[in-house]
Amino acid sequence: MKAVQLIKCCNIQQAILSDKWYAPLNLIWLATYLKTYGTESEILDGIFLSEEEITQKLTAPIVGINFNVLSIKSMEEIAKIAKTKGSVVVVGGQAATPLARQLLMKDKDIDAVVLGDGEEALLQLTKRVEKGILSFEGIPNIAYRKGKEIIFSENKQIDLTTLPLPNRRIAGIDMDKYIDSFYDTNTDPVLDNVRATNAYMKKGCPRRVGNHGCSFCARIDRGLRSKTALQAYEEYAYLINEFNINYIYDDSDSWVKPSWMRNLLSLYSEFGELRAKLRVYADVRDINENSVSMMKDLGVDTVLVGIESGDERILRINGKPMTKEMIVKAVKLLGGAGIKLCDAYVLGLISETKSSVEKTRSLAQQIGHYCERRITYWNVIMPLPGSPIWSAMMDIPQLREKYGNEYKFNVEEVQKDYINHFCHLGTDGYSYLTNTCNYLQSLQNIPLRKYIR
Ligand code: SF4
Incomplete structure (x- = not known):
């Protein structure tokens, strides 16, 4: 079992319009970073997997969901099922960061929102969850609930020159599938x-x-x-x-x-x-x-x-x-x-x-x-x-x-x-x-x- 599953949400309308050949690089960057520091993860890309297929595959202690304004419904559904299965649910990405407060106030299936770069936030969270500790305190780039309050942690931008080469053979990524889809764009x-x-x-x-x-x-x-x-x-x-x-x-x-x-x-x-x-x-x-x-x-x-x-x-x-x-x-x-x-x-x-x-x-x-x-x-x-x-x-x-x-x-x-x-x-x-x-x-x-x- 992987420690983390990273999910890219899609909705049907978007999946038809999207360029399926576009590999989910933000998730590949994250997964490569986690692997470099000893944490195994898997990517589930909604561009190729249906929502049902994704939810059936959910087993990891931490589920990280990336979504945009067109795939919010799908994010909610996946978060709900991940929560029911006992995972810690973290959402992130371009749409999540500016909506962190609203997401945490309204969706109790979400435990935390990653703000900006997720590399260190996810790595530190994984290390804690592996030790059976569920606390977000002190983790950078994250928003979470504490009682009735929403806490925003310190924001740190990662130095890109320290990042490893994004591994396109990371679990869950089949590059041939992406490359072959180029002709359907x-x-x-x-x-x-x-x-x-x-x-x-x-x-x-x-x-x-x-x-x-x-x-x-x-x-x-x-x-x-x-x-x-x-x-x-x-x-x-x-x-x-x-x-x-x-x-x-x-x-x-x-x-x-x-x-x-x-x-x-x-x-x-x-x-x-x-x-x-x-x-x-x-x-x-x-x-x-x-x-x-x-x-x-x-x-x-x-x-x-x-x-x-x-x-x-x-x-x-x-x-x-x-x-x-x-x-x-x-x-x-x-x-x-x-x-x-x-x-x-x-x-x-x-x-x-x-x-x-x-x-x-x-x-x-x-x-x-x-x-x-x-x-x-x-x-x-x-x-x-x-x-x-x-x-x-x-x-x-x-x-x-x-x-x-x-x-x-x-x-x-x-x-x-x-x-x-x-x-x-x-x-x-x-x-x-x-x-x-x-x-x-x-x-x-x-x-x-x-x-x-
Ligand atoms: S601010 Fe910069 S990144 Fe944003 S649309 Fe304008 S040129 Fe592009």
Whole structure:
């Protein structure tokens, strides 16, 4: 029996839309860390297992559940059964951290909520449970009940340079299943002759510090933390050599950092270039002649750029002050270097009007001329707990009363309430935005992607 079972929850709707080839890296990171320090765990991924299959497999003394706003029901069900079987139930992840208080107040099946990095919290908890001690006191990055109080422990960010290489052969992970699912993806045009997988080397973004950053961003990390370029080189090489991967989606939010890229380039010169192409994220503000030239030398095939809006006023209000000139220049540089583009937009940003949506649509059309485009992602904004727009919603008494003490939401209702209060789109802004988004996405013949950050 494993000491810990780590579960990724999914709901049916999400499982259909999700990229099944995406390995649950956050859980793989955790499981590898636990194993390095002597604790065996197992991952149960709801992308391949039904809720019933997951609950039948529950046997571990500690069950850790990762969920998002679309899979809360599934989390509740799994937590209930795990609790009935006598496990200590811990939930965590992007959605859990900002909702810790509400989760602990309302769901008695949950014993604790991991806040941010879960590595040390889970390890310390496991060591205690192994000795028959159930106390959360003194464990970092955790919230728990103490009588009627909710206690939040000290928050410590883990140093990524100390982490082991994430082991894709950890119990519960069958990489072939993930890799084979790449050709079923419905959120990216499938590439030919590709064995693809995902990775990430960095957490956070230098622009999300304090209350700064994009209005819609619900990233729980503040600032940017990186693995070293050597760790990245070794992990890419491991994926290539062990799994024959030739295309890596590196989902680090801020992959483009000149000093880090220079170090990676030195490793390419010293140990040889990697035989895999990369798709990375880049911010327009980080795309310049120098970074594009390094991207090219590092084998970057495609860059995903969050452009969000074609209206400079909207970009400024929403914490992403970029000009159209900067956007066009960045896209032209990528195009000139033969790097492909995935551009992403969010409809329904604060102060959105029909005219600003038009500007966005027109900019998207314009930049298509400057760079080979792989796909454009159109999304209607989804206010998520932890984002600045969620805080702004909670400043409105009526919305605070409706949502402030809850952790379960009707996502569409939240979107409608937000749009009514923060956009200038007339009486049925929600329908206008979803229809526009569906139409724009349908032009590409690829199903609409749910927007979860
Ligand atoms: S959306 Fe991206 S660029 Fe904006 S703050 Fe979040 S991580 Fe940074």
